[in-house]
Amino acid sequence: MDLIGVLHLDELSHGLANLSMFPYFEMAHYIVSVMALREQPGALEVSRVSPLACWFSSMLFCFGGAVLSGIxxxxxxxxxxxxxxxxxxxxxxxxxxxxxxxxLVYCCAALLPLRLVLSGMKEVTRTWKVLGGVTQAHSKYKDGLLVMIAIGWARGAGGGLISNFEQLVRGVWKPETNELLKMSYPTKITLIGAVLFALQQTHYLPLQKHHLMLVYTVFLVVNKSRMMLTGSSASPFATIESALYKTLFTGYSPYAALTGEVKKACIDNGATNGTASATKESGEKRSTGQQSPAKGQSSSLEAKEESENAATTSCKKTN
Amino acid sequence: MDLIGVLHLDELSHGLANLSMFPYFEMAHYIVSVMALREQPGALEVSRVSPLACWFSSMLFCFGGAVLSGIxxxxxxxxxxxxxxxxxxxxxxxxxxxxxxxxLVYCCAALLPLRLVLSGMKEVTRTWKVLGGVTQAHSKYKDGLLVMIAIGWARGAGGGLISNFEQLVRGVWKPETNELLKMSYPTKITLIGAVLFALQQTHYLPLQKHHLMLVYTVFLVVNKSRMMLTGSSASPFATIESALYKTLFTGYSPYAALTGEVKKACIDNGATNGTASATKESGEKRSTGQQSPAKGQSSSLEAKEESENAATTSCKKTN
Amino acid sequence: MDLIGVLHLDELSHGLANLSMFPYFEMAHYIVSVMALREQPGALEVSRVSPLACWFSSMLFCFGGAVLSGIxxxxxxxxxxxxxxxxxxxxxxxxxxxxxxxxLVYCCAALLPLRLVLSGMKEVTRTWKVLGGVTQAHSKYKDGLLVMIAIGWARGAGGGLISNFEQLVRGVWKPETNELLKMSYPTKITLIGAVLFALQQTHYLPLQKHHLMLVYTVFLVVNKSRMMLTGSSASPFATIESALYKTLFTGYSPYAALTGEVKKACIDNGATNGTASATKESGEKRSTGQQSPAKGQSSSLEAKEESENAATTSCKKTN
Structure with a gap:
């Protein structure tokens, strides 16, 4: 708190908290969202074949969070x-x-400086959406920390979470990939925001709301700008995630080795065992033509991330 | 209004507006809907394998609009x-x-004269359903013109709009096609009806409700009969649609040419550009075995329309 | 009633009806549900790739009924x-x-005696869930017998009924199979329970609630134990089902033969007829690479059943 006081950030955070999203920030959110849709493979084709499906898809990109949290x-x-x-x-x-x-509009908006500003403004709306979702859930479920996290997450990252069904509107179906199987950066950062705001709302996090809003918004904008400028899609949490994953979900190395041996024993003893079939399945799947979820998703999601990053460099030479 | 007065249509429209859908018109709706399900490829097979899935599919055909607008x-x-x-x-x-x-029942109901009457009666229920949806939405969202259109459309054409999920019940999955990507005639006419009734409800359309009901119902029935008798699936709006599409979604011809050139420039300059990948994608898709949505849908939807038209001529020689 | 009186079962049924599901029975339900997920093909792979998707899938296995009946x-x-x-x-x-x-936990819980007890306890929770669903629906729709059956069924067998969407979370998509097309034993027995409790609630079934609870629970537990011990997946209703199916859905044999002839006539007369295309379609489907629903589902569901039965024999030799 003192640090914030020293830096005269209190007024700034109050100012930010009273900022109205309508109309400029919302507009930036719509522009960036619709451009993200346009950069999906096949979207331009759909926009010629069926403007209605394209419009509906755009609305899901723009209002997906509200739709999902509503459901x-x-x-x-x-x-x-x-x-x-x-x-x-x-x-x-x-x-x-x-x-x-x-x-004209797409080519202008895709210019790096303008896109940088628009993307920054879009990130600001994320704070408001996550907070809105958490507050709405809090008004219905007083002690439902998990509900608050879920609704805040859904509101802030709805477009990504319902992407399977948004794609279905455009006639695309990629069951082997979804945001739960391999989270993209926006989905991850929104989840973290939802957790923080839910903890703040239930007073587990000793921070004032407008301070948290300031910190979270600045982090969002700075990080998004860094990623766009460097063209890197590396998550700033990669190290923490990896450490957490290794600690929680694989066990310490001696145990892991033991687990492997026990599992091997299980397999040898029970031929019809579910464990065995699951382990061997990648080979079977490949032979039946079905793509392994773990492989399929990563390639398609990487393509999506690439297109997002690539978009910042496109069109600029034509003007 | 004067024309209506001269033709003594006022009484007729009042009479129509007071008509009860229950039981005869509803029954006609159920018969035509269940017959449409039976004529779907694979439906008869499913009816032997799993009567329950078949029953559930039938209920979605009959009550799909109510289910969708409810959700x-x-x-x-x-x-x-x-x-x-x-x-x-x-x-x-x-x-x-x-x-x-x-x-016996299917073969009798499939006789052209009877089917003509039943289809006409089913079309009458469409007016009531669209109006019901618009009114229901109006009672919740006073100024929500778009909500009224959406609910009216969903109520009137629900079976078609949820067809992807109805097919899933029968074990069929055709993600490359849906009613938004390529609207069938009933979906289109229901959308127009929903727009008209929503405009009437919000007093933008200077018409009385029972007059609009009469005009819309007569149009529905006459047009459906014409299509069944001539076996044509040509939409009466094809010219308007085409003109509207050309005006709004392709730009005037000089602009279109320019757009093409600009796009070509975009592609040449940005190799990883989303625009480029979208334009070239039809070729790629074919090579990976995935059907292009634009192509896949048209063939399967044409098949559906054909089966609807063909059904009027089937079974009649066996009696 | 007399039989129940003689056997001093009245007290027993009252005792059962007052039994609290929390925490032991609920815990058994969670253990058996999560183990069933783990034994799904590919689940272990997903648990390594994305713990979050795995957790979400587990929650759908554990709370699927509540989620579905909520929707x-x-x-x-x-x-x-x-x-x-x-x-x-x-x-x-x-x-x-x-x-x-x-x-350790999985291998212990998979030991036959422990798994037998846990599965029995899980079956007990089914009675409570079905009854809860029926009661909840009854409080909203007084006379809605069908609604009560639907909600009771959804609450008791929700995990199975939404399995297509639960699989989608894990990147698996099997549209050709669902619980309506080929019901598994738990889904079937839950449907029967939902019908019985709905009839009891509307006083069509002259039984007291706690007596019905006792009878249904005992049947569930005994039957599940029998199936696990003998390793048979034969439904106890196979004969009744088969008789019912033959009576209702194929017609008596003389009629069936006639129907076949009439259908043949229909096909000969109307070449573009939906009936014809449906009958011939299995051949076409195979050539286009799409699996016939009737065939595809049975093989994949059999695999699921096998894995459930096989699981009882796995891991026991490693301890």
Missing amino acids: MLAEPPVAPLSNSTSVLMASIIWYLVFYCPMD | MLAEPPVAPLSNSTSVLMASIIWYLVFYCPMD | MLAEPPVAPLSNSTSVLMASIIWYLVFYCPMD
């Missing part, structure tokens, strides 16, 4: 449609990004 | 099941259409 | 998460079953 709390998933101004704004942006003569 | 408004999707009379009626019709000895 | 009644599907104690307990069990050093 999870048994509130009408059509509710976002009732906010005419937002939908109209998102629809105009969708139209301009996909169908603007000479493709 | 969208966060009302219990099981609600249609609580109307025992309707469910019993639909179940008896399902049983007779699929399992009647000597297949 | 069906438009109540928040996240509600189970708000019960922190249950979620914590299920999460600890998930962790121990998947990641315990030396795989």
Whole structure:
């Protein structure tokens, strides 16, 4: 708290907390979201074949979080449609990004400096969305820490979490990959934000809300800018994640070796054992033509991340 | 209004508006819906393997609109099941259409004159369903024009809109096609109806409700009969649609040419660009064995339309 | 009633009805559910690649019924998460079953005597869940016998009914099979239970609730134990089902023959007929590489059943 006082950050955090997302930040969110859709493989083709499916997909990119959290709390998933101004704004942006003569809007917005600003502004809306989800869940489930995390996460990263069904609208179906199997950076950072805000809301985290908002927003914006400028998709948590994973989910090395031996024994003794079939299955799957989830997802998700990073460098030479 | 007065249509429209859908029109809706299911490829096989899956599919064909609009408004999707009379009626019709000895019921109902009458009556129920959906949404969202359109559409064309999931019940999965990617005629006409009724409800359309009901119903019935008699699946809006599409979604021809050139420039400059990959992707997709959504859907939807039209000519020589 | 009186079963049934499921029976349910997940092909691989997807899958196995019945009644599907104690307990069990050093927990629980007890206890919770679902539906829809059956069934067999979507979390997609197309034994027995409890609730079945609970629970436990001990997956209702199926869904043999002839006539007369295409389709499907639902499902479901039965014999020699 003292550090914040010394740096005169208290006023700044109050100012940020009172910032209105409407209209500029929301608009940036819609532009970046619709551009992300446009950069999905096959999206441009769909936009020519069926503008309606393309529009619906765009709305899921823009309002996916509200739709998903609505379903999870048994509130009408059509509710976002009732906010005419937002939908109209998102629809105009969708139209301009996909169908603007000479493709001016997309090519301009894809210029690195402009895209950097828009992406930064979009990240700011994430804080508001996560906080909104946590607060909404808190008003329904007083002590439901897990519910608050789930709703905050869904609200902030909804577009990613429902991507399987968003793709289905466009006639694409990739069951072997989803955001739970291999989380992308935005999904991860949103989950961390949801945990932090839920802990703050239940007073487990001794921080004031506007301070947490400031810290989280600054982290989001700085990190997103760094990733866009360096073109790296390396998560800043890679080391922590890896350590956590090794500690919790593989056991210490001596145990791991032992586990392996026990498992081998299990396999030798029980031929029809589920453990055995699971271990050997990668080979079988390949022979039946079905892609292993672990492999399939990584390649397709990498492609998605690449396209996101690549997009920052595209179109700039044409202007 | 004057024209309506002159033609003594006011009384007629009042009479129509007071018409009860229960039981005859509803029954016609169930018969035509269950027959449409039976004519889906693979449905007869499923009816032998698992009567329960077949029954559940039939209920989705009959009550799909109510289920979908229920989910969208966060009302219990099981609600249609609580109307025992309707469910019993639909179940008896399902049983007779699929399992009647000597297949008498299906073969009779498939006779062209009878099917013409039943299809006409089913179209009448569409007006009521769309209006019901719009009214229900209006009672929840006073100014939500888009919500009213969405719910009216969902209620009137629910079976089609959830067809991916209805097929999943029968073990069929066709992700490359859905009603948003390529709308069938019933889905299109229901959307237009939902727009009209929503505009009427919000007083943007200066028409009385019962007049609109009459006009819309007559259009539905006349057009359906025309399509069944001529065996044509040509939409009456094809010209308008095409003009609208050309105006809005491709740009004027000089611009279109320019857009193409700009796009080509984009592609040349940014090799990893999303635009480029999307444009070239049809070739790649074919080589990986995945069907292009644009191609795959059209063939399967045409098959569906053909089967609907063909059905009117089948079975009649056996009686 | 007299028989129950003579055997002093009245007290026993009252005692059973007052039994608390928390914590021991619930814990047994979680253990058996998580072990069933672990024995799914590919689950162990997923548990290494993405612990989060594995945890989410486990929660769907443990709380699938509550989630599904929540969605069906438009109540928040996240509600189970708000019960922190249950979620914590299920999460600890998930962790121990998947990641315990030396795989001790799984190997112990998979020992036949222990697994027999745990499975028996899990079956007891089924009675409570079905009854809970029926009661909940009864409080919303007084006369909705079908709704009560549906919700009771969903609550008791939810994990199975949503298995397609649970698999999707793990990157597996098997559209050609679902519990409606080929019901497994637990789904079947839960449906029967839901029908019985719904009939009892609406007083069509002249039995007292606690007596029905006793009878149903004993049947569940005895039958499950018999199946585990003999390793047979034969349903005790096979004969009744087969008789019912032959009576209702194929017609008597003379009719069946006639139906066949009529159908043949239909096919000959209408070449584009839906009936014809449905009958011939198995051949076409095979050539396009898509598996026939009827064939595909049986093989994959048999594999699942086998793994369930096989699991009782695995790991026991390693201890």
